[in-house]
Amino acid sequence: MSLDVLTYLFVGLSFALYIGIAVWSRAGSTKEFYVAGGGVSPMANGMATAADWMSAASFISLAGIVSFIGYTGSAYIMGWTGGYVLLALLLAPYLRKFGKFTVPDFVGDRYYSSTARTVAVICTIFISFTYVAGQMRGVGIVFSRFLHVSIDMGVVIGMIIVFFYAVLGGMKGITYTQVAQYCVLIFAYTVPAVFLTMQVTGHFLPQTGLGAAVDPAFNSTLGGKPVLEALDGLVEELGFTAYTTQGTDNLFNIFFFTVALMAGTAGLPHVIVRFFTVPRVKDARVSAGWALLFIAVLYTVVPSVAAIGRLNLINTVNGADGKGTLYAEMPAWFKNWENSGLIAWQDVNGDGKVQYANGSPFKGAKPEFDGDKRAEDGHRLVSNGLTGDEAKFDAAKQPFANEVYVDRDIMVLANPEVAQLPDWVIALVAAGAIAAALSTAAGLLLVISTSIAHDLFKKTLTPHMSEKNELLAARGAAVVAILVAGYFGLNPPGFVAQVVALAFGLAAASFFPAIVMGIFSTRMNKEGAISGMVVGLVVTACYITYFKFMGGTPAQYFMGLTPESFGTVGMILNFVVAFIVSSMTPPPPAEIQHVVEDIRIPRGAGAAHSH
């Protein structure tokens, strides 16, 4: 069977599975639609949380990012896993005991204020749409690369599939579909990683293989050295900073960035809402453990894929002698990815050999291909042109100028080809990447539709709506949300990557402190919480907007903090402002203080109740 047929078969089968599950677990009540009836087992919930959490970005991009920024990338690995400790210890059990449907529910009730609820609804919708736009685009890109349809067509297909199971099944359908999606995506991620590790080190487990020695059969000069030591030496020779210490000159910023990612993770509405679906408080604690276990399976493989992938890339491009390889002798995967525009080569020194080192091979960040024009040896011509600086490299630091552009996303997508794995593995990776993007998109769409139907209509605008109408409104809101998300997928705003930083920063600076103080302080009142949230939000949003959209330069950074890291400062401000304001204003009413004392005790959680 050809690769195309296999890919269609794998992706088609996985879609049939998702839709089948959705039909089987259709939601009949608002409770089933919002929180799956509150009866999901902790392990299934953990698996669904993991699938929900790991998006197209985790699956496709994370290893590529770490691969090119080395140690600095640790912030993502620690940040996106360490947040679950905060969730399990500080949030999940108490929110489960509180037992409502959404994050704005908690904020609105705990701070006895519809203003607080409205601020929370706006944050929820904004954060979730930011995220979902990127997911729909991810679905489109995977479709176009592996199934040869246009990106737009891919987005439309993705919309139809999500429509089926999110609108029909609600949280119940989504949860069980995500269990299936987790299995598909984790298998698709780990299989190529195991093969790649074996090829380079002869070692089986990616996690320990990263510490193993390079197999002399892979590269005779590097053979016998531990992978990371070999890689450090190799990249330093090429003019880069050593892989394992890259970024250690700004540990302060890495620290703040990691805090922002952790608190942001714990404050993201689509993650928090997951813990409303389990039957008991005890299950919420255990479920966070299951979720992190399933997430860790992928996240501990990422560093291996990143480092070994980079080693393999350098070895292939520069050859065993480290002097470059004639284009004609480059392996097929290099040319395949060049065809899809993710690899480009500009022969800076004109020796006909492909050479990879530090520096940019042409003007601008991305290659602009000259149509499908090719040079005599068959490589695609790039029209960016040279700035003249490319050839002027520091000969004391590197042997030649860089000639190769490599898109970061390629690290995961190209692995099966680089490792010369059979076609079915490549088809599997396609199905896995689509599963990762779809599961996250569905979870986010559900949060958006719940916020609109429940928090906005039922709790604010039309409180007398019947259960049947509310369910109808939730399904209607899901349809609208899918259409809006699809629109952003088809017409991606150029700033998707930037606004993801905003989503994490805002979640860290708004929800996380508001919820933690709502549980751990009986004295925190609405004045304190609202002013804290508003200050945290506004300061963070202004900082990010100034540097991402209004042309602020790194020289102007506050204490050297990048916009991605600034959510931590917003979070600290939120806590400080909230405590000062609440100490100057009257304490919350006695019944609210009783509610807080009540959520601290597990007994009597019952099902997530509908008020």
Added chain:
Amino acid sequence: MSLDKDKNNARAYWKENVRIILTYLVIWFLASFGCGIIFVEPLNTVQFFGFKLGFWFAQQGSVYIFLILIVAYAISMNKLDEKYDVHE
């Protein structure tokens, strides 16, 4: 149990819970921010199964410790719930 006794019991339970949370958060901080970021450079001088130790904490070890912490917290809390008779 009288209402007052109930209340005291709940307060004692909460106090012990907060103490457990703080203990685990200290470990959480040391494993990630401590070993993975603040002390990464001195730890990198130590070799650990082919890794620099600081780098290993930042990209592998911290994740394992996070996992152990959540499991340990779930177990400690189940015991605490029983001790104060507040379990479901």
